[in-house]
Amino acid sequence: MARTAVITGSTSGIGLAIATAFAKSGANVMLNGFGPEAEIAAIIERLKGFGAGVAYHAADMTKPAEIADLVETAAKTFGTVDVLVNNAGIQHVEKIEDFPIEKWDQIIAINLSSSFHTMRAAIPLMKAKKHGRIINIASAHGLVASPFKAAYVAAKHGIMGLTKTAALELAEFGVTVNAICPGYVLTPLVEKQIPDTARTRGITEEQVKSDVMLKFQPTKEFVSVEEVAATALFLASDEARSITGTHVSIDGGWTAQ
Numbered sequence: 001m002a003r004t005a006v007i008t009g010s011t012s013g014i015g016l017a018i019a020t021a022f023a024k025s026g027a028n029v030m031l032n033g034f035g036p037e038a039e040i041a042a043i044i045e046r047l048k049g050f051g052a053g054v055a056y057h058a059a060d061m062t063k064p065a066e067i068a069d070l071v072e073t074a075a076k077t078f079g080t081v082d083v084l085v086n087n088a089g090i091q092h093v094e095k096i097e098d099f100p101i102e103k104w105d106q107i108i109a110i111n112l113s114s115s116f117h118t119m120r121a122a123i124p125l126m127k128a129k130k131h132g133r134i135i136n137i138a139s140a141h142g143l144v145a146s147p148f149k150a151a152y153v154a155a156k157h158g159i160m161g162l163t164k165t166a167a168l169e170l171a172e173f174g175v176t177v178n179a180i181c182p183g184y185v186l187t188p189l190v191e192k193q194i195p196d197t198a199r200t201r202g203i204t205e206e207q208v209k210s211d212v213m214l215k216f217q218p219t220k221e222f223v224s225v226e227e228v229a230a231t232a233l234f235l236a237s238d239e240a241r242s243i244t245g246t247h248v249s250i251d252g253g254w255t256a257q
């Protein structure tokens with residue numbers, strides 16, 4: 001029977017690449033995330049072309065009841081949930097003293113608390129099967145900080161702790177829990193912060209790319225979404241069954257410094 005993967009925030013960027021990789025591997029995919037209806041319909045059609053089951057749920061990752069319904073709907077549609085990828089995330093770049101309170105709350109909700117809610121709903125299903133894979137898309141910012149990203153860095157450090165805790169709780173149930181920590185990947189999330197970072201630091205957008213983002217990435221290249229997706233696919237494999245409670249960095253050497 002085909003495996004079923006739930007991927008939050010899979011209408012764009014890294015999540016979409018992960019959903020595509022799982023669909024190509026023959027897994028059923030439950031998509032989630034925002035976007036124009038026609039764009040989402042096109043994604044569903046494209047992924048169905050790989051022969052897998054594809055469904056979409058519009059759960060807002062700030063709303064616990066909707067998040068529980070996302071997992072429940074995936075289980076009802078495809079029979080169970082084998083793989084949960086917590087990927088939805090947003091960013092806001094601002095000094096702490098100017099950081100809007102509602103942005104702080106929103107980032108903590110989407111980038112951290114939503115993973116607690118998806119896990120809370122999916123873990124009983126995985127425990128019952130004595131098999132499961134939970135993959136949290138953290139960030140290099142789960143390991144090190146940068147200025148002006150207080151909420152994001154706090155949430156990403158938080159998800160590292162949640163990953164380890166869940167791994168310990170699930171170690172004897174055939175369920176692994178790991179984080180992936182990408183460096184800079186050129187997705188809409190990163191493209192959107194270029195003008196803000198330029199404004200906050202008083203530099204040009206080109207300088208943001210070369211002097212701020214890639215400054216810390218020794219390879220001087222953005223990571224591709226496909227690299228992150230391939231790592232997620234590996235962590236979901238049988239061969240990765242003893243890898244749990246840890247993270248894989250895909251950051252071009254950033255956190256080696």
Ligand code: NAD
Binds near residue numbers: 010110188
């Ligand atoms: P993106 O903006 O391309 O995609 C984000 C996805 O999350 C979209 O599908 C969006 O609709 C969805 N989303 C946002 N708010 C949501 C909400 N309230 N409810 C449901 N879905 C919501 O961003 P991306 O760069 O692909 O980022 C994906 C993940 O990877 C994030 O957790 C991000 O922190 C992490 N990450 C990104 C980078 C990078 O450089 N791009 C680096 C490290 C980690």
